[in-house]
Every structure is written in C-alpha cells, then in structure tokens.
Amino acid sequence: MEKIARQGLLYDFYGALLTEHQRHVYEDVVFYDLSLSEIAEEQGISRQGVHDLIKRCNKILESYEEKLHLVEKFEQTKKLAREIQSLTKAFSENRDMGLIHRIEEISGEIVELEAH
C-alpha cells in the first residue's frame, strides 16, 4: 500500500486516540497536503517541530495497529465482501449454483472474522 494511503487508513481507525493538536497538524500534512513550512508558520512551531510531530503520530498509529490489527482485519473483510459482489455479478450471467454455495461460504468467513 502507498505510504500516504496507509497513513490515511491508520488515521481513520486510530486518529481519535491522538490529541486535538496532533490531529490538526496530521490532517494538514496527510489529507490537505500542506507543506511543512506552511504548517510551521500556521502553528507557530519550527519546520523540524512539525516533522517530529508527524513522525511521532505515525509511530503512535502504527503501534496501535501492531497491538490491535484492526486495519488488517477490516481490509480482509472488505476483500471478502468485494468477492461476494463479483460472485453475484457472475451468477447473474451464468446461473452456476456453485457460486451461491461459495457466497454462503464467504459470508460465513466474514462472520468468523468479526467474531474473533
């Protein structure tokens, strides 16, 4: 996964655990793509300070994922749900009942994943 996409995903899951200040600066960099200089000026801190804050936030977010693995799990679930979508489309074309059986299996896998 591209680094910026992963940062965004980790932030989506665990961003609420950062401080408001961290979130503000993190969003400016990761989502609004502002330059370190712009943010430094806006926040009244040094460029290095912004750089360190982002690095620290990434570390915090990665450490939550290391412990909880929720991004990983959600990605798996999403992949399975997309598979079901494809299978329903394929079924509409070829009416192969084996596909329905496979959809049933995959939905069972999702339930299992979500149940731990």
Place this chain on the structure above:
Amino acid sequence: MEKIARQGLLYDFYGALLTEHQRHVYEDVVFYDLSLSEIAEEQGISRQGVHDLIKRCNKILESYEEKLHLVEKFEQTKKLAREIQSLTKAFSENRDMGLIHRIEEISGEIVELEAH
C-alpha cells in the same frame, strides 16, 4: 447485550491496550469467573484492589470504544454477513433473483462500512 458479553467483546478488541497485569486480573474475572477473594489472594492485593482494577479496566475499554466505535462497526458487519448467509439459503429454495440483487447490495454495504 449482557454485561459480561459486552465486557468480553470490548476486551477482545481493546484488551491489548491494557497492561499485562490488568489483562491477567481481567481475564480471571471476566473469562475464568474466579471470585474477587481468589484473585486477591493470588495477586497479593486486597479484594477492594481487585474490584477497583476491574472497574478501571472497564472504564478504559469503554473509553476506547467511545472514541473508535470499532465493536459497534464489527457488529454491524457481522449482522450484514449473517443476512447474506440467510439469503443464500433462501435462494437455494426459491430461486428468486431479487435475493441475488439484495446480496449484491448488502456486500456493497459491507465494503462501504469498512471503507469509512
């Protein structure tokens, strides 16, 4: 949801964020159903100490859920996946193509949920 079931679910999601000591005592109470006295003796702390620790753990776990809502989201996903399972069974009986359309919709809902 029954209190003990909710405690277990919150622990499944966020337990890794507690300290090892907290996890140990929490599991003894919530999963192994040991009495406060038994745990107090085993841990060399007072009954009140065990009681306070559990209360504090519940508060920590609930505060993660309040911020992240991941248990809530996983429950929704699980419910949708169960719905797909039922629909595949119903389809095997009545071959109503409307059910396939509904399965496609629901799998799309899961993808959306997981994508934020």
